[in-house]
Amino acid sequence: RKVLHAGQSWFVVTLVGVGIGINAALISIITEWLSDLKMGYCSDGWWLNQQFCCWEVEGDEGNPCDSWHPWSTVTAARWLIYVIFAALFSFGAAHLVRSLAKYAAGSGISEIKCILAGFVMKGFLGLATFFIKSLTLPLVIASGLSVGKEGPSVHLACCIGDLVASLSSRFSHSEGKKREILTAASAAGVAVAFGSPIGGVLFSIEEMSHTFSIKTMWRSFFCALVATVTLSAMNPFRTGKLVLFQVTYDRDWHFFEIIFFVILGIFGGLYGAFMVKFNLQVAAFRRKHLANHGVAEAVTLATLTAMVGYFNRFLRIDMTESMAILFRECESGGDYDNLCRTAFQWRMVNSLLLATVIRVGFVVISYGAKVPAGIFVPSMAIGATFGRMVGIMVKALNNAYPTSGIFAFCQPDVPCITPGTYAFLGAAAALSGVMRITVTVVVIMFELTGALTYILPTMIVLLVTKSVGDFLDVRGIADEMIRFNGFPFLEKEEHSFNACVSRVMTTDLHTLPVSGLTIRDIERILANTKVQGYPIVSSDSSNTLIGYIGRTELRYVIDKAQQMRRVSLQTPCSFSPQRDDPERSDPLDITSALAVGLDEDSAAEILEDMASDHALNFWPWVNQTPITVSPQLPLEITMQMFKRLGPRVILVEDRGSLVGLLTVKDVLRFTMTEKQDSDSWDDRGGI
């Protein structure tokens, strides 16, 4: 039986991984085809994208091959068709989302963070969401909107995880175990989005998961591996590579370059702060004025982006493609549109600056639109254009003063500054600035490019970025969105030192006496209260705590009993142990302590057993040992308990009698109203 269980886990995780890999490959293929469709079509078959159309045919940038026909030869007409396609794609995506699956909009990372912390959100991981998001994501990316596919990819991965887990008897009954599968799926989602399996595992640790365990990490590892191998076997890019851009830098960096790297780090921090602040303002504006105009908004944004973007050489092409170009060393045949030529350097700087500024603007207004939209790749693209700009300027400086000052450290006759590495570091800084993650970014950048010698510079840049962010009191955009949406979520590093439990707890309790209620009474209580569960206390006045029962369990037992045999509304109910079985104490799994995972058969059995005594006994569904604390306990300790032990409710007991109840919402309500210390920099971000 144990072996069967273990086998089932392996099977479920494998299935989840394979599903994620296949889905990612399909999305990649469709996205590429749609993107190329904006420019032209293939006469050998409408289903071929430019790359496959011109397979094994050499061609140049302007005219790739004979089978590939651009829509028109006139620039103005090309531009018009490009814009029209963008508008069409975004209309399709926004309309589908609006009419079929509202939850498919946005990135989904904030919501999944909450779900992993125990928040329940019906339908967010449902089948409709999955299909619509899978279908609309390629449309959105192809429409050229300044959004990425990484966040949505995590959401899709979690949908697959939830779906497969629901089909398995082992995972469908326990929310805690399901969350472990979701954590693993989120790792695989990042893994396939970036082609970075270890980066995915770290992302699930650093950003997603609420509690950390070696077992979950190992599961994430396995799931990410399976998903990546599947993707790699499907080989959607036909390059044999997992990632769109892979660079090798032949030259090493110099210690004096750290001065310039610091600039990139500061940019990352400032960009993150700017993006979080203004994107939230846009979100507030959207909620107020554009709530019912989601489709129009998306179409307008896509049209604008396409109209403006077409005229900048870095905005016109796909974001991943532009990053691949910007990261490259000039010597290894990396010239694109004269990017490497010294004669054009100032023109390039202008172009890059323009691309940076315009894209920042578009990301601010696009992220959060009612279509699937991530912020990872847009941020990286912004960082890459800025970084390359800095790199070209440093190179120009070096050319102007080849032997003076700091440039004296350069070796003669060898190119000293590699602008591509600046683009690389800029991308890392911007990504870290907006998400506020560090170790994950290092690993992702490293897996994306294989730039081994640049680990130290990357770490230095991210150090600066994080310091700037901490100094400006920025939180990650996912956390800010959680706060903006008002989800009940305790942040990992949230503390509250100066209060005790009694100040925060709810004292207005809905308790159930251990005996003396009829089913009618319970039905009435269920109808009149909205709480998720009820403490059970002794019938006398001492209010001694006996246990805790969830609303779901009450409902379930009553329904089941009514189905099985004729319990009338007058049947008395009891929450105390049966006399003949005083030692029935099933050990409860800690994470599912309140969602007692009895399967259908044993529930029926227990109810059958009870048929004799003409009373309905809820005892097997009562959590007999809810976590209790004393009212004098510092709030900080209960926050740690919520975060690390994960109960939905903590009961407050003073010398044996129940005096209050604490949920995450109570804690959040308290920490929100408590004045924000302005001098908490140290606790928040300082090392």
Added chain:
Amino acid sequence: RKVLHAGQSWFVVTLVGVGIGINAALISIITEWLSDLKMGYCSDGWWLNQQFCCWEVEGDEGNPCDSWHPWSTVTAARWLIYVIFAALFSFGAAHLVRSLAKYAAGSGISEIKCILAGFVMKGFLGLATFFIKSLTLPLVIASGLSVGKEGPSVHLACCIGDLVASLSSRFSHSEGKKREILTAASAAGVAVAFGSPIGGVLFSIEEMSHTFSIKTMWRSFFCALVATVTLSAMNPFRTGKLVLFQVTYDRDWHFFEIIFFVILGIFGGLYGAFMVKFNLQVAAFRRKHLANHGVAEAVTLATLTAMVGYFNRFLRIDMTESMAILFRECESGGDYDNLCRTAFQWRMVNSLLLATVIRVGFVVISYGAKVPAGIFVPSMAIGATFGRMVGIMVKALNNAYPTSGIFAFCQPDVPCITPGTYAFLGAAAALSGVMRITVTVVVIMFELTGALTYILPTMIVLLVTKSVGDFLDVRGIADEMIRFNGFPFLEKEEHSFNACVSRVMTTDLHTLPVSGLTIRDIERILANTKVQGYPIVSSDSSNTLIGYIGRTELRYVIDKAQQMRRVSLQTPCSFSPQRDDPERSDPLDITSALAVGLDEDSAAEILEDMASDHALNFWPWVNQTPITVSPQLPLEITMQMFKRLGPRVILVEDRGSLVGLLTVKDVLRFTMTEKQDSDSWDDRGGI
């Protein structure tokens, strides 16, 4: 004040990082010099090693340059001198360890895991240990013993961390905060040992730290970065590289090679199981028979290793050097002693097999000897020789049947099998097998070599290794050593579902009544009991729990009071709040809840305040809200509390009165005696 605090943290972590970097660089330099000393000396200066002696002089393997003189030209004499040096070095190391710092022996990782989990071990991180271990580590490595420097490097890093933290007012008072610094230091230790900063961070998460927090991870990141930059700036290898071996593989792997990769994975798992089993037996033998012969043992081992090793081309040279050779592709000038020649392939296979077997034997008996000794690099070296052997055999197979069966997938005219990658994967498998870590190994291997395309094969190999290990019920060697030594340590994944607190708790309590004791009574209690702390209960018979006070705090307050003013042995003592100050409830930091971190001045102040009432009040040092649970709570939940909240003691309270007490030792005693389920494969390692 806050800013000052934050600044102090940054300063401490930076200092720790710099210290670790410098120490690592010095150890590298001395090790290399000593290693070369076994072969010859430099006539330009005795302090130069072979590399610096022959700086900028080209030479071949046999006769590197004119300034470098081998001790003799006769092979037998060379061999003798080689052996004599090995014996001398190991004698020096073992003697120093034995006479000056016993804690400097071994790897130290097990002990540090316990220290990070809250166990106190006086002197283990002391100055003597640090100096002796720093001094003897190069001697041991140079003596050629089959041990590595990675474990000791972590120990040294933690010594530096502890030392610096003790000097800082912020960290010296709180054990919890000190442990955070130690975690960061352990990351930096691995980072400098392998030149792998991110690998170090992951090691601290996966292997070392008991609880995970983003803040600690970030601190580890920063500390590892500083240490690596320092090491890189010192540039001990004069190559500009952080690591001794860096390889790039030009060729990609083929899907059919997975069959052979699985063999490597299985080898890793079997090797780990073998090593753990027999090394523990050797450890038991050593404890029984060799306890007082540490020096003789080490000398014998070193002499034997040198005598036998000299005749195998892979055992003679340094382990890292041999790995660098084995990892290389044949095409990029990687031939060493005809390793790549097809004509010599079977001779090489023999030689590699012999090297594998002999080294396994030596590692089994050497790891645990009374000298500084790690097991990381020896394991990797064993994996590398085995892997290369498999690689050469697969290549031979391919050459014999170039187009049949699976080899049909190879591209014609291009070398299909790269034996170097097999060595690489074998090293990963062996390391993972013996330590039972996965994600860390992927990152370390990757940072060591920059082999980007081999992430997936590495992950597949480690997957197999872990499955084999789980199937054989192997735990990591560090965990086994903890168990062998009987340290109180709850493993992260240890569970016990079928018991409740009342079965495990200590009921034989030493409590203090809240009033009515004199100092004489307390002195007597302190002298007659050995427990680390005392619950405080009400004076009446109800046994109501008031609080908890540690032995250290009692001792401290009494000593302080005796120093400051004349308290006699008859002075009454009280543990209740003073009447005029009922609301004195300093919020306590959770991790230091029992080590109340009052600094000297405020302690004196409080004692001064109390001078008036002619009684000694311990109230400010009493932990007023110890964690309490009810006796019916499943033991599993208290284990989670120990692991995640980290208290030293949990009190058991039944409806307001104290009935028992639980420490980690109680839990361990229980889980040890409880029969080991043979069918717990699923819980332990299954996914």
